Each structure stands twice: as structure tokens, then as C-alpha cells.
Amino acid sequence: MSSPLKINFDKGTLILQDVPEAFLTQLPDLRWDERTLTFRAPAYRYRDIVSQLRAHDLSYQDTARQFTPEPFTLQKEMSPHFYQTEAIDAWHANGKRGVVSLPTGAGKTFIAILLISDIQRPTLVHVPTIDLMHQWHTVLTEHFGQKIGLYGGGHHELQDITVTTYQSAVMHAPHYGNRFGFAIFDECHHLPGEQYQYAAISSIAPFRLGLTATPERVDGKESRLYSLVGECCYEAKVQELSGKMLSKYRVMTIAVEMEDTERVRYEEARRTYLDFLKQEKINMGTRRGWHLFLWKTSQTEEGREAFKAYLTQKQLSFSSTTKQEWVWKLIQRHSGDRIIIFTQDNDTAYQLGERFFLPVLTHQTKPKERKDFLNGFRDGTYSILVTSKVLNEGVDVPEANVAIIVSGSGSVREHVQRLGRILRKREGKQAVLYELISKQTSEHFVNKRRRQHDAYQSSNAAPSVK
Numbered sequence: 001m002s003s004p005l006k007i008n009f010d011k012g013t014l015i016l017q018d019v020p021e022a023f024l025t026q027l028p029d030l031r032w033d034e035r036t037l038t039f040r041a042p043a044y045r046y047r048d049i050v051s052q053l054r055a056h057d058l059s060y061q062d063t064a065r066q067f068t069p070e071p072f073t074l075q076k077e078m079s080p081h082f083y084q085t086e087a088i089d090a091w092h093a094n095g096k097r098g099v100v101s102l103p104t105g106a107g108k109t110f111i112a113i114l115l116i117s118d119i120q121r122p123t124l125v126h127v128p129t130i131d132l133m134h135q136w137h138t139v140l141t142e143h144f145g146q147k148i149g150l151y152g153g154g155h156h157e158l159q160d161i162t163v164t165t166y167q168s169a170v171m172h173a174p175h176y177g178n179r180f181g182f183a184i185f186d187e188c189h190h191l192p193g194e195q196y197q198y199a200a201i202s203s204i205a206p207f208r209l210g211l212t213a214t215p216e217r218v219d220g221k222e223s224r225l226y227s228l229v230g231e232c233c234y235e236a237k238v239q240e241l242s243g244k245m246l247s248k249y250r251v252m253t254i255a256v257e258m259e260d261t262e263r264v265r266y267e268e269a270r271r272t273y274l275d276f277l278k279q280e281k282i283n284m285g286t287r288r289g290w291h292l293f294l295w296k297t298s299q300t301e302e303g304r305e306a307f308k309a310y311l312t313q314k315q316l317s318f319s320s321t322t323k324q325e326w327v328w329k330l331i332q333r334h335s336g337d338r339i340i341i342f343t344q345d346n347d348t349a350y351q352l353g354e355r356f357f358l359p360v361l362t363h364q365t366k367p368k369e370r371k372d373f374l375n376g377f378r379d380g381t382y383s384i385l386v387t388s389k390v391l392n393e394g395v396d397v398p399e400a401n402v403a404i405i406v407s408g409s410g411s412v413r414e415h416v417q418r419l420g421r422i423l424r425k426r427e428g429k430q431a432v433l434y435e436l437i438s439k440q441t442s443e444h445f446v447n448k449r450r451r452q453h454d455a456y457q458s459s460n461a462a463p464s465v466k
Contacts, residue, residue, distance in 0.1 A: 005053065007046075009064040012174035012202030014041045014049065026052050043177050044228060046204035064204055066178045067122045070160050074117050075145040081245055083236050084111050090234040091115065091209065097230030099188060099210035103238040104420020105246050105398070108211040109136070112184050113143050116161065119207050121181030125163045126199055128187050131370070135396060136163045136186070166190060169199035177203040185210045185229055189413065192221035192228075200228040213420055214413040219287070238419070246423040247401070249431040253447060255439045256322045266441065269312040276306035317441040318407035319348040326436055327352060330404050331384065334432075338377065338399045341386045342418050344407035349388045352406070361387040389414075398424035403433040407443075 006017040016030065016039040024030060024039075028048045033040045041049060046064060053060050080088070084107055087100045096119070102108050116123050125140070127133050130153040140148045140161055149162030151172065158176060183203050185191050188210030191200060200208070210229040215222050226232065242248055258266060276282075280296045283289050293310075297303035327341060343349045346362045353360035359373045359382050370390075376382040378399055385397075400422045408414055415435075422431040437443045 005058060005060040007049065007060060007062045007064045009043065009066070009178040009204060010040075012043050012177050012198070014043055014046060014064055014204070015039070016041065016049070020058070023052075023056065023058065026056065028052075042201050043204045044201050047206035050206075064178050065181075067181045069120045070122055072117050072120060072123075072144055072146075072161065074113070074143055076143070078110065078114060078143075080110065080114060081107065083241070083245070084114075087111055087234040087236075088114060088118075094230055094233040096207045098208075098233035099212065099215055099225065099229055099231065101212055101215050101232055101235040103236065103241060103246060103423065104213050104417060105424040106236065106241055107245070108186070109139055112186075112209060112211060113140070115209060116140075116144075116182065116184075119182045121205075121207060122160045122179060123162070123182040123184060124169070124180040124203070124205070125161075125184045126166050126169055126186065126191075127163060128166055128190050130165065130367070131374075131390075132186065133163050133165055166193075166196045166199050169202075170195050173199055173202035177205075180205050182207040182209070183229075184208075186212075188212045188225060188229060189215055189217055189222070192217060192219075192224040197224060197228060214416055216413070238416070238423070242423075245425060247425055247429040247431045249419070249423060249433065251419070251433045251435070253435045253437055254326060255437045255444075256320070256326055257439050258316070258320045258322060258441075262316050262320050266313050266316040269309040269316070270441075272309035273306055273313060276303065276309075313441075315345075315347075317438040317443050318344050319351060320438055323406055323436045323438065324352065324355060327404060327406060328356065330402075330434055331356070334402045337383070337402045338380075338397075339384045339402040339404060340397070340400050340418075340421055341384065341404045341406060342408060343386070343388050344409060346388050348407060349386050353386050358384050358386050361385055361390045363388070363390060365390070396424075397421060398426065400424075401426075401429055401431050403431075405433065405435045407436075409446075 003018045005019055008015040015036065019027070019039050027041065029041045029045050030039050031041070050062070087102070088111060091098050091100060100108065100111060112125070125136055127136055133150065133152055137148050137150055140163065144161060146161070147159050149157045149159030151158060151162055152165035152168035158179065180203065183200065183205035185200065189212045190196050191210070208229045210225065215225060215232055238246065277284065277293070282292050282296065284293065297307035331339065341352060343352065346364065349360050349362055352358060361370060361373055365373070373382065373385060374397065377385050377397060403418055403422045405415070405418060408418070419433050422433065435447060437447050
């Protein structure tokens with residue numbers, strides 16, 4: 001009588017021994033390992049392999065899985081909105097795997113909590129930042145009333161429910177990737193990154209949930225997200241929930257003139273930059289255009305001047321004197337409101353903070369100071385925060401009702417995330433987002449591209465102010 005097939009977990013992979021020859025082609029991603037003289041597969045294929053074994057009624061010995069069902073009990077009754085119930089049902093119908101796409105502020109965390117209680121398996125929640133890790137830790141502790149683990153930012157404690165950062169998971173999942181049956185990936189659009197994807201690859205968790213406002217990626221790698229977590233099984237748009245579960249909102253685009261001296265400098269720098277692109281036959285509209293530009297500009301003095309010109313024209317359009325004057329006008333217009341001012345870069349954020357005596361949050365802000373600024377904003381000590389990218393995602397600031405985008409990237413996701421910062425529902429709240437665009441600059445094309453997103457297609461999205 002032949003020995004049963006054996007499945008072991010080893011450093012983020014599965015080792016399979018005594019695999020029947022007739023069954024080799026049935027198992028996904030199975031490769032022969034000459035070093036150990038065994039077959040191996042990525043850990044995330046655990047569910048597929050076990051399903052195939054059961055489907056063919058093959059006996060097997062499983063020492064890979066190191067988790068059992070756990071009774072997670074909610075401390076208070078939770079009543080989901082209709083779309084949250086629909087999302088949960090869709091996820092179950094998709095085999096208890098998949099991505100749920102909801103606007104910021106629509107309660108993605110709420111869905112995750114209900115599913116943790118439902119699935120009853122040790123759960124690992126992945127998040128992109130330390131701030132978000134602590135935010136999840138607080139919410140999970142409140143709802144489950146038990147010890148919640150933290151893994152990242154100097155913490156190394158695993159519990160039946162644990163929150164970790166993607167970065168920590170990449171480093172440590174090969175060691176604990178068989179201890180959790182349910183893997184949740186918050187802001188899961190980060191997951192397909194070259195490194196972050198190993199947080200999912202190294203885990204055997206058969207149940208997987210991805211949460212995001214915008215699963216699409218500029219590089220088109222959302223297909224990798226779906227292969228690791230499951231297809232997008234439910235999606236609700238911003239305008240569908242506006243005025244119901246999210247605050248009503250308006251989007252105002254303000255096109256501003258540059259001062260004459262800045263306009264001259266911009267045109268000169270822009271001409272130098274574009275002439276170099278033409279000379280070197282570089283198409284910045286392609287994926288490799290930017291990398292080719294960086295390589296070419298590093299080769300000659302002319303190239304280095306072109307790169308300086310590129311930075312100069314960007315900076316002038318991002319933070320012109322007129323834009324800063326408009327920021328002050330809008331601050332005065334919304335006296336008494338809670339305002340977040342977004343910039344593309346740290347330098348502009350600090351310029352605005354220094355000019356108008358405002359607190360500034362960037363990636364350079366020390367953790368204690370960051371916590372003090374956020375708490376002060378929430379309790380009203382500060383009515384305005386200036387930030388570059390720190391508040392783009394994850395941080396919960398429901399009091400905010402006005403956003404001023406001084407500058408940003410061409411990413412649609414970034415602007416939808418920034419809009420989401422001011423959409424959390426509050427009685428009588430009317431949110432408004434202002435975009436400041438320098439006239440007759442490349443910002444116009446960026447603005448036109450991102451306004452194709454559905455968040456800009458409702459009647460709430462006002463036309464440009466000339």
C-alpha cells in the first residue's frame with residue numbers, strides 16, 4: 001500500500017512528498033526541487049492543492065496548516081447597510097475570496113469585522129502604514145474585546161487576530177504563513193508590488209479578502225491582485241452612496257494664472273525639457289518613457305540641464321505664487337470648517353505651513369508629532385492640516401469637510417483617495433474639494449484625465465472656475 005501524500009509548510013512554500021505520478025499535472029505550480037528531492041509549490045496554492053486532492057478522493061497527510069477554528073465573538077451588535085450586506089454575500093458566493101471595492105468612508109473595515117466573526121479562523125490583517133496598523137488595532141480591540149496582535153513598527157506579537165504592515169509581512173510571512181486561515185489585505189491595490197506580493201504568496205490562508213477604493217493600477221497589475229486574493233466580487237461607486245452613506249460633495253476646479261515672471265521661467269524650462277524629449281525621441285506616454293528619460297538625462301550635461309528644467313517647470317506649476325494666494329482665499333472662505341490641504345511634494349507643504357502658520361504632516365514628521373497633529377485636528381485644536389501624501393489613504397479624519405488640492409500626481413486613485421478623506425457621513429455635512437490648476441500648463445491634461453473617473457461624473461462635480 002502506497003504512503004499518503006504529505007503536505008508540509010517550509011519558508012513560505014509547500015513541500016509535497018509521495019505525490020502519485022498520475023496526479024502531478026493536476027496540482028498547480030508544482031515544481032521539482034533538486035535540493036530536497038521533493039515537489040514544491042507557493043504557499044498560496046494550498047487551497048487549490050487540497051481542493052484537488054479532495055476532488056480526486058486522494059488521501060493526504062497535512063502538517064502544513066497550523067490553525068483551527070476560533071470562536072471570535074463580537075462585543076456589540078452590528079447592523080450593516082444594504083451595500084455592506086451585498087458585499088458580504090458576494091464574497092461568500094465567490095468562494096470566500098475576492099476584492100471588495102468601496103469608496104473611502106463607506107465602511108470597508110466594518111465588512112472585515114463581520115467576516116472575521118463569521119469565518120472563525122485566525123486572521124492576519126495587512127495594512128500599508130504604521131498609522132493604519134494602530135487604527136485597525138484599536139477598532140478590532142473594541143469590537144472583539146480580546147488581545148489583538150501587532151507585527152510591525154517595533155512590535156512582534158502574534159495573536160489569533162493580528163495586524164501587520166505589508167513590509168513586515170514580506171519579511172516574516174515565510175515563518176508564520178501557516179498560522180492564519182483568513183488573510184485580509186487593506187488598501188490591497190498595494191499588494192501587486194514587486195515585494196509586497198510575497199505577503200500573499202507566502203501565506204496558505206484559504207480565505208482571503210481585499211479591500212480598496214480603487215483596485216485599478218497604472219501598471220495594469222490588478223490581474224496579479226485578483227490571482228492572489230480573488231476576483232473583484234463587489235463594487236460600489238462614490239456617486240451611488242453620496243448623500244446616503246457618504247456626505248454630499250462638490251468638486252470645484254479653479255484654473256489660476258501664473259505671475260508674469262513665473263510664467264516666463266515656466267515657458268523657458270518647459271521648452272528645454274520638451275526639446276530634449278524630441279531630440280532623444282522619448283515618448284513619456286509609454287511605460288518605459290520615464291525610465292528612458294532618467295537614463296538619458298544622466299548621460300550628458302545637456303541631459304542634466306533638461307532634468308533640472310523638468311523639475312523647475314513642475315515646481316512652478318505646482319506651487320505658483322497665485323496658487324498660494326488662492327489657498328489663503330479658500331481658507332478665509334471656509335473659516336470654521338475643517339480643511340485638509342494636499343500637495344504633491346514636501347517642499348510645497350512646508351512652504352504653505354511656514355507662510356500661513358499651519359501644522360504640516362509629511363513622511364518626515366516624527367510619530368509623536370504626527371499623532372498630536374491628527375488628534376488636534378479631530379478635537380478641533382487645529383482646523384487646518386497641510387500634507388503631501390501622508391493622508392492620501394488609511395487615516396481616519398471624519399471631521400474634515402473641505403479639501404484643497406494645490407498639486408498632485410496624474411494618478412486617478414490619488415485624487416479619489418483625497419476626495420474620500422472628506423466624505424465620511426455627518427449630519428448636515430456638505431463636503432467640497434477644490435483643485436487648483438495652473439492655466440496653460442501640463443496640469444490641465446492631468447486634470448482632464450482624472451476627471452474621467454466616475455467620482456467626477458455626478459452633478460456634484462462642478463465645472464472649472466476660470
